[in-house]
Amino acid sequence: xxxxxxxxxxxxxxxxxxxxxxxxxxxxxxxxxxxxxxxxxxxxxxxxxxxxxxxxxxxxxxxxxxxxxxxxxxxxxxxxxxxxxxxxxxxxxxxxxxxxxxxxxxxxxxxxxxxxxxxxxxxxxxxxxxxxxxxxxxxxxxxxxxxxxxxxxxxxxxxxxxxxxxxxxxxxxxxxxxxxxxxxxxxxxxxxxxxxxxxxxxxxxxxxxxxxxxxxxxxxxxxxxxxxxxxxxxxxxxxxxxxxxxxxxxxxxxxxxxxxxxxxxxxxxxxxxxxxxxxxxxxxxxxxxxxxxxxxxxxxxxxxxxxxxxxxxxxxxxxxxxxxxxxxxxxxxxxxxxxxxxxxxxxxxxxxxxxxxxxxxxxxxxxxxxxxxxxxxxxxxxxxxxxxxxxxxxxxxxxxxxxxxxxxxxxxxxxxxxxxxxxxxxxxxxxxxxxxxxxxxxxxxxxxxxxxxxxxxxxxxxxxxxxxxxxxxxxxxxxxxxxxxxxxxxxxxxxxxxxxxxxxxxxxxxxxxxxxxxxxxxxxxxxxxxxxxxxxxxxxxxxxxxxxxxxxxxxxxxxxxxxxxxxxxxxxxxxxxxxxxxxxxxxxxxxxxxxxxxxxxxxxxxxxxxxxxxxxxxxxxxxxxxxxxxxxxxxxxxxxxxxxxxxxxxxxxxxxxxxxxxxxxxxxxxxxxxxxxxxxxxxxxxxxxxxxxxxxxxxxxxxxxxxxxxxxxxxxxxxxxxxxxxxxxxxxxxxxxxxxxxxxxxxxxxxxxxxxxxxxxxxxxxxxxxxxxxxxxxxxxxxxxxxxxxxxxxxxx
Amino acid sequence: xxxxxxxxxxxxxxxxxxxxxxxxxxxxxxxxxxxxxxxxxxxxxxxxxxxxxxx
Numbered sequence: 001x002x003x004x005x006x007x008x009x010x011x012x013x014x015x016x017x018x019x020x021x022x023x024x025x026x027x028x029x030x031x032x033x034x035x036x037x038x039x040x041x042x043x044x045x046x047x048x049x050x051x052x053x054x055x056x057x058x059x060x061x062x063x064x065x066x067x068x069x070x071x072x073x074x075x076x077x078x079x080x081x082x083x084x085x086x087x088x089x090x091x092x093x094x095x096x097x098x099x100x101x102x103x104x105x106x107x108x109x110x111x112x113x114x115x116x117x118x119x120x121x122x123x124x125x126x127x128x129x130x131x132x133x134x135x136x137x138x139x140x141x142x143x144x145x146x147x148x149x150x151x152x153x154x155x156x157x158x159x160x161x162x163x164x165x166x167x168x169x170x171x172x173x174x175x176x177x178x179x180x181x182x183x184x185x186x187x188x189x190x191x192x193x194x195x196x197x198x199x200x201x202x203x204x205x206x207x208x209x210x211x212x213x214x215x216x217x218x219x220x221x222x223x224x225x226x227x228x229x230x231x232x233x234x235x236x237x238x239x240x241x242x243x244x245x246x247x248x249x250x251x252x253x254x255x256x257x258x259x260x261x262x263x264x265x266x267x268x269x270x271x272x273x274x275x276x277x278x279x280x281x282x283x284x285x286x287x288x289x290x291x292x293x294x295x296x297x298x299x300x301x302x303x304x305x306x307x308x309x310x311x312x313x314x315x316x317x318x319x320x321x322x323x324x325x326x327x328x329x330x331x332x333x334x335x336x337x338x339x340x341x342x343x344x345x346x347x348x349x350x351x352x353x354x355x356x357x358x359x360x361x362x363x364x365x366x367x368x369x370x371x372x373x374x375x376x377x378x379x380x381x382x383x384x385x386x387x388x389x390x391x392x393x394x395x396x397x398x399x400x401x402x403x404x405x406x407x408x409x410x411x412x413x414x415x416x417x418x419x420x421x422x423x424x425x426x427x428x429x430x431x432x433x434x435x436x437x438x439x440x441x442x443x444x445x446x447x448x449x450x451x452x453x454x455x456x457x458x459x460x461x462x463x464x465x466x467x468x469x470x471x472x473x474x475x476x477x478x479x480x481x482x483x484x485x486x487x488x489x490x491x492x493x494x495x496x497x498x499x500x501x502x503x504x505x506x507x508x509x510x511x512x513x514x515x516x517x518x519x520x521x522x523x524x525x526x527x528x529x530x531x532x533x534x535x536x537x538x539x540x541x542x543x544x545x546x547x548x549x550x551x552x553x554x555x556x557x558x559x560x561x562x563x564x565x566x567x568x569x570x571x572x573x574x575x576x577x578x579x580x581x582x583x584x585x586x587x588x589x590x591x592x593x594x595x596x597x598x599x600x601x602x603x604x605x606x607x608x609x610x611x612x613x614x615x616x617x618x619x620x621x622x623x624x625x626x627x628x629x630x631x632x633x634x635x636x637x638x639x640x641x642x643x644x645x646x647x648x649x650x651x652x653x654x655x656x657x658x659x660x661x662x663x664x665x666x667x668x669x670x671x672x673x674x675x676x677x678x679x680x681x682x683x684x685x686x687x688x689x690x691x692x693x694x695x696x697x698x699x700x701x702x703x704x705x706x707x708x709x710x711x712x713x714x715x716x717x718x719x720x721x722x723x724x725x726x727x728x729x730x731x732x733x734x735x736x737x738x739x740x741x742x743x744x745x746x747x748x749x750x751x752x753x754x755x756x757x758x759x760x761x762x763x764x765x766x767x768x769x770x771x772x773x774x775x776x777x778x779x780x781x782x783x784x785x786x787x788x789x790x791x792x793x794x795x796x797x
Numbered sequence: 798x799x800x801x802x803x804x805x806x807x808x809x810x811x812x813x814x815x816x817x818x819x820x821x822x823x824x825x826x827x828x829x830x831x832x833x834x835x836x837x838x839x840x841x842x843x844x845x846x847x848x849x850x851x852x
Contacts, residue, residue: 052836092832099833114829156823163819167812190801197805 021603033060053093060139165209176258202257242443330373338367474709485717494669495623723770
C-alpha cells in the first residue's frame with residue numbers, strides 16, 4: 001500500500017510523504033534520517049509500520065549520538081521490568097514498532113504513547129542495551145523515567161467528566177423529546193417522574209461537568225480577572241436555578257435543563273480536545289527542562305559511579321563519554337580531547353583540547369574515546385547554570401500583558417458586562433410589563449447568550465490547525481501559541497544547528513574522483529578512524545566510491561586536527577593544516593589532495609527565507625558564531641548583509657530582540673546560548689529536540705530537517721485569526737437576534753433548544769470550511785530547485 | 798404506565814453501569830493506552846507465559 005502511494009507521489013518522501021528537496025531528489029527521501037529508517041523497516045520486514053501509520057508518519061528527527069550513562073544505574077536497580085521515557089512516539093504504529101522490536105528480542109514492551117513512556121520486561125537473555133541502540137536507530141530516543149512517577153494527567157479526570165456528562169445528557173434529551181412532543185402536567189405520574197428524573201440527571205451534569213467552569217470562574221473572580229468562563233458559569237448557574245424553580249412549580253416542561261446539559265457537555269468536549277492536543281505534544285519529548293536530569297560518571301576508587309550532575313563537587317574526577325555533555329566547568333586530565341562548544345557558543349567547529357586545559361560547562365565530547373576531567377565547581381556555580389538562571393519565564397514577569405492576551409481579555413470583559421447588562425434590562429422591562437414572565441425572559445436571555453459556540457469552535461479550529469502543523473513536523477507546547485503567532489512580525493534565526501544541520505558537504509567532488517586507488521583507501525582508513533564531522537563526510541563519500549580499509553596498526557587521531565597513519569611505508573595524514581583552510585590529504589608531508597567542505601544548510605532554509613520576506617516578515621540571523629561565517633550564510637540565503645549579526649553573546653541576542661520589539665519576535669534557536677533570547681522573544685522554538693533543556697523552554701519544536709513548519713504555522717495562525725473573527729461576528733449576529741427575541745418574549749425552551757444547536761453547527765461549519773483549504777503549501781524547495789541547488793551550503797568547515 | 802417506569806429504570810441502570818465501566822477504564826489508564834489497545838484486535842493471541850509476565 002505504501003509503495004503505491006509513493007509511486008503516485010514521486011516528489012514526496014517515501015517515508016513521511018513530506019516534499020523532497022531537490023538535492024535529495026535522487027534518493028526519494030526528504031532527509032537521510034527518513035532514508036535510514038525506511039531502509040531499516042523494509043530490511044527487517046517491519047513495513048507493516050506504514051500500513052498502521054497511514055499518513056501519520058512524520059519526518060525522522062535529526063539526532064546526535066549521545067551517551068548511555070543514564071542506562072547503567074537503571075539496570076542496576078531494575079528487577080523484572082525497566083521503565084523508560086520515550087521521545088518521538090506519535091501514533092499506534094510507533095507502539096507496534098517498539099513492541100515488535102522487543103518481541104523479536106524475546107521480551108515484550110508496554111508502550112504508553114499518551115505519556116511517552118514504556119515498560120520493558122527484563123527476561124533472561126534479553127539485553128536492554130542492544131534494544132535501546134536498536135530503537136534509537138529508528139529515530140526514537142530513550143531516557144530515564146522522569147515521567148513514570150509524575151503527577152497523573154488531568155486529562156483522565158476530564159475524560160471521566162465528559163463521559164458522565166455525555167451519558168446523562170443523552171438521557172435528559174430523551175425525556176425532553178417527550179416534553180416537546182406533548183407530555184404535559186395533565187399526564188400526571190409520568191410527567192412528574194420524567195420531570196424529576198430530568199432534574200436529578202441535570203443536577204448531576206451541573207455538578208460533574210459544570211463544576212469545572214464554576215471553579216475556573218471563581219478563580220478568575222478572586223484574581224479580579226474577567227475570564228470567558230465567568231459568563232459560562234453564570235449562564236449555567238442561572239439557567240439551572242431558574243429551571244429548578246420551573247420543575248418545583250410543576251412546570252418541568254418549561255425548563256431549560258436539556259439545553260443546559262447539551263451546553264455543558266459541548267463545552268467539556270471543547271476543553272477535552274484542547275487538553276488532549278497539548279498533552280500529546282508535550283509528552284512527545286522528554287520532561288527535560290532543567291539541568292537536574294543530566295547525569296555524569298564520577299570516579300569512585302578504581303570504579304565509576306553514575307550521579308546526578310547536581311551532586312558534583314569541586315575536584316571530582318568525571319568521565320565524559322563520546323556524545324556526552326559536560327555539566328560543570330572542568331580541567332582536562334586526559335592527554336587530548338575533541339570537543340564542540342556549539343551548544344553554548346554557536347561555533348560549530350570540533351576543536352582539540354590538551355592536558356590541563358580548562359573546558360567550559362556545556363561542551364560536548366565529539367571524540368571517539370571517553371576523557372577524564374576534574375570538576376572545578378558545583379553545578380550551581382557553573383557557567384551553564386549562570387547562563388540558564390537569568391532566563392526567566394516571560395509569563396512570570398508581572399505587569400506585562402502581551403498583545404495576544406488583550407483580545408481575549410477584551411472579549412471576555414465585553415461579553416460578561418453586555419450579557420449581565422441585558423439580563424438586568426430584560427428583568428426590569430418585564431417587571432414593568434408583565435411581572436409573572438420577568439424571570440422566564442431573563443433566564444431565556446442568559447441561556448441563549450451563553451458563548452457555547454465560541455467555546456467549541458475555538459478549540460476545534462485550533463485542533464484543525466495543529467493537526468496540519470504536526471504533519472509538517474511543527475509541534476506546539478503552549479495553549480496560546482497560535483494566538484501569539486498572529487502577532488509575529490519579525491522572525492529571527494540562530495545559525496548553527498538551526499539554519500545549518502551540523503553536517504558537512506563537499507563543495508567539489510573532483511579531487512575525490514582524481515585519487516588513485518591507494519590514496520583513496522588510505523584516506524578512507526584515516527577518515528573512518530576519526531569522529532570529526534569532516535572525516536565523517538569524507539568517509540561516506542569515499543565509501544560510495546568503493547574505498548576499502550587498509551590494515552594499519554598505528555592509525556591515530558589528533559583531536560580537532562585530523563588523523564595520521566603509516567600505510568605501506570608512507571606516513572599519511574588527513575586534516576586541516578592551516579586555520580580556516582580546507583581538509584588536506586598528505587603523504588610524507590606532500591599534499592595529495594585538498595577538499596573544501598561546507599556546512600550543510602537545511603534543505604528548505606533559502607526557500608523559507610524568501611517566502612517569509614515575500615509575506616512581509618522581517619527576517620534576521622543572530623548568531624554567536626564568527627561574523628564572517630554568519631555573513632556568508634546570510635548571503636547564501638539571500639538576506640541583506642545588515643540582517644545578519646555574528647559574534648553575539650547570549651545577552652546581546654536578548655538585547656537585539658528587545659530593541660526590535662520583543663512582543664513581535666519569533667526566535668528559533670537550538671543552543672543553551674539562546675535561552676535568554678528564548679525568554680525575551682514573544683515565541684521561541686527549536687529544531688533541536690535531542691538536546692537537553694532547550695526543548696523544555698521552547699513554545700514549539702520542529703521534528704525533521706526542514707524549517708517549513710515555521711512559515712506554515714505563521715500562515716495558518718493568520719488564517720485561524722481571520723476565521724475566529726468571522727466566527728465572532730456570526731456569533732454576535734446570532735446573539736443580537738435571540739436577545740431581541742427574548743426581549744419581545746418570544747423565546748421558549750423549545751426555541752432555545754433549536755436555535756442554540758443551529759448556531760453551534762453554523763459556527764463549527766464556518767470554522768471547518770474556513771480552515772479546510774490550504775492557506776498555502778509548505779515551502780517546497782522543489783519548486784525552486786535552482787535557488788537551493790545553486791549553493792545549498794556555503795559555510796566553510 | 799408500569800412498563801414505562803420499568804423501561805426507564807432499566808435504561809438508567811444501563812447508564813449507571815456504562816458510567817462505572819468508563820470510570821474503571823479511566824482508572825486503569827486505558828485512554829492513555831488507546832493507541833496500544835487499538836492494535837489488540839490485530840494481534841495474535843500471545844502465549845500464556847507472556848500473559849503471566851504482563852500481569
